[in-house]
Amino acid sequence: MKIHYYPGCTLKVTATQFESSAIASAQALGVEMLELQRWNCCGTVYSLANDDLIRQLAPIRNLIRVRNENGNAVTTLCSMCLNTLKSANLLINENPEKKRTINAFMDEEEDYDGGVEVVHLLEILRDRVGFEEVRGKVTQPLSGLRASPYYGCLLLRPEEIGIDRAESPTILEDLLKSMSAEPIDSPYKAECCGSYQTVDKADLVIEKTRDIVSWAARNKAQCIVVSCPLCFFNLDERQKDLAERESGTALLPVFYFTQLLALALGLGAEVCGFQKHVIDPRPLLSSKGFI
């Protein structure tokens, strides 16, 4: 199966290990992710303030690029990108008036018909590949790895575009189980990580990080699993800040789900870019014999 792939900027800069592990894992599961030839910024938080239509141009333009390449669907990895693209799609499909305005404004591009489906890689794994199929392809079971899934907010909310139940999601848990890892449930798993507050209110994000990480540590998790580059940054980087401030804090490595998937599928550490992590996950992985 082939699907168009919209990377977004973070995946090309700070989260390259997310991209490389995702593309390799998808490939191994028979999903070819075709990067769009042209794409631009997804619109980020600005487009989520939907009372201002001009902010929707960026996400819509990306969807037009998919159409230009004769695509009906596009996948993406970053939660923010998923959210902006899906929200924009929903907004104009529910408001034909707004669709007309946007199309009238963009004169270089063809009109957008609202028909591109936006799906997260996790949804592809669940709905098209199937977790049973994943289980069958696992060559390196992650047995004994106690991992606490952390969804953050943008994958799940608002409910209309969320990829799982907003209050009690299980998609990451189900994936982890298919790789024989042990998911550790957390009450914080669907809470916000502090997001962009990290830029000018680092303290606030450190607080959130403490809640999330200390819960996981207390419940004997060995690592945290995320799907969003911003969550990753906050939990990885700010955890280090926290540890500098408060001695005795356990340091839990943070993974993109695709990194664990790549290991489980036997694709090796090369595609996982572990050297980019602030908290080095390699000691944990080698102690388990996964690398």
Next chain:
Amino acid sequence: MSRIGVFICHCGENIARTVDCARLAEESGKLPGVMVSVDYKYMCSDPGQNMIKRAIAEHKLDGVVVAACSPHMHEPTFRAAVVQSGMNPYLCEMANIREHCSWVHTDRELATEKAIDLVRVMVEKVKRNQELFPIRVPITKRALVIGGGIAGIQAALDIAAGGHEVILVERQPSVGGNMARLSETFPTLDCSQCILTPRMVEVARDPRITLYTYAEVEEVEGFVGNFKVKIRQKAKSVNADICNGCGDCWNKCPMKKIPSEFDAGLGYRTAIYVPFPQAVPNTPVIDREHCLKFLKDKCGVCAKVCTRGAIDYEMQDEIIEAEVGAIVVATGYDLYGIGKEQPNERWKGYGEYNYDTYKDVINGIQFERLLSASGPTQGEVRRPSDGKVPKSVAFIACVGSRDPEKGIEYCSKICCMYVAKHAMLYKHKVHDGQPYIFYMDIRAGGKNYEEFVRRAVEEDGVLYIRGRVSKIYKDGDQLVVVGADTLSDSQVQIRADLVVLATAMVPHKNAYEFAQKIGIACGSEGFYSEAHPKLRPVETMTAGIYLAGACQAPKDIPDAVAQASAAASKVQLLFSSDELEREPIVAKVNEVTCVHCRNCIRVCPYSAIDDKEIRDRHGNLIRMVAEVNEGMCMGCGTCVAACPSKSVQLAGFNDEQVFAEILALGHE
């Protein structure tokens, strides 16, 4: 030649303000066949009615048109008046010049013209009216009560006390319903079992009441006064006539780990069981889905230990047919399911409360069982997970209720009260414990209800927190309840040992199908609909079927009992005469022209039409026709419109009358 009288009412100013009544009377008087035409301020008053009566005698009238308000309002009044002068009531008609004219128009000139039209139409109809006589149908003076909760019990006892036979059908092995599961009841805190069980015994003992438990109503046919019902008596596998309830069988049954429905899953029962020790009747039933004999053809212990030989594995379901004149539906309620299994697509909220995942998150009925002396903990408050006495308990109101996003729109009405009761009873049993209540508003309307809630706050130290709970998670062996306190505008976290959710009261899962089966209506949520929300609260739209208890709307015990007694008195009213009088506005098939196409049979919404055989005097079948059952026909006229050979006519509204009305409209 007709002799019609026209009587025009001003309705105070209601009509006269917009319609020139004097002119209307004058114009009406000129219509052919009208002998007298007068107007008066209040035609429905005594002098007004006398005016009509006198005119009938004086002018030898053979038809009356009263131009006034809607026939819904006063047709019975005026028809009763003409009867007093010896006229058949169906020769009196009303022209509605209030709702249909003065109230909806402003132009006096035009309104008056329209009123003249309306009167002319009615005069033409009345000329063609025929005398009609009420239909009399016999009444079977026996009532069926469906559901043996407190409402059904009360209705059955009242009807029996009035001297009539009652059949009471309960689908569980015992009567008692939800009230039997309660500990103590607000607002007086009297013990639920103590006030209920004597009534349960009475129901079983009363010679006029036939009790079927473990049974369901399968079919209802017929009409008011003359219902034919089929009841399925499920096989109990125990012969109730021989069994003396000694309990040897259920004490020896090896299947001991079946979650007890009565204890809402907190306790266990055996495969052969009575739901609770005070059950009525006290004979057990075998739950065949869990019995080894039926599952694997093994065991058979109960038959061996039963010294009286009451166990009968061969017993079959039995269909009991009965004739009844009235039906009281008292099937009660269920609780909003917030567990993993949701009853329907719309109700899927509250996964974040982790009911069904955490053992110490329970619902209100489960807490009742923990409080109850006959419950799984003998009345000690011990939490399900580890049996510890909880030192802090969080009660959460409105779980499902008043939440159109995730649950249902309505207020369940009783939870505010039982939540206060729960907190209070908990405090009475665990003196050093702390109860918290998360709530939206406190709705305590009812005699001594507000006082009860104040007592919980002031004397028992219950902490009320106004706000919703966003999630509940487990930390160690405690539950952390995260919520908002909207009065202090802050977030709160309570560490609780036990959480009790006041889940909404909802209709039974199959309430809609059941309503269809017995032919009554229910609202969108599935509660059964009363005929009129204010004036006919215990009747359904189907004559002869009445409602009692929480199957109609969320209710507490006092309300359920009051409604049950009201329904019983309606039944007795019906049973107070030997025959039923019905309006003769019914359809009739002309058997000579009927071609038996069966269109009418198909379209009749009340199933009032049937096939009829026409035979010669030797009994040979000549042909088939349709026949209307006068007892069931509601006079809707659907069949009249559907008949291709114009063989059905509605008495009082036949073609001739209706066409005359239409023609009169075209007339200038």
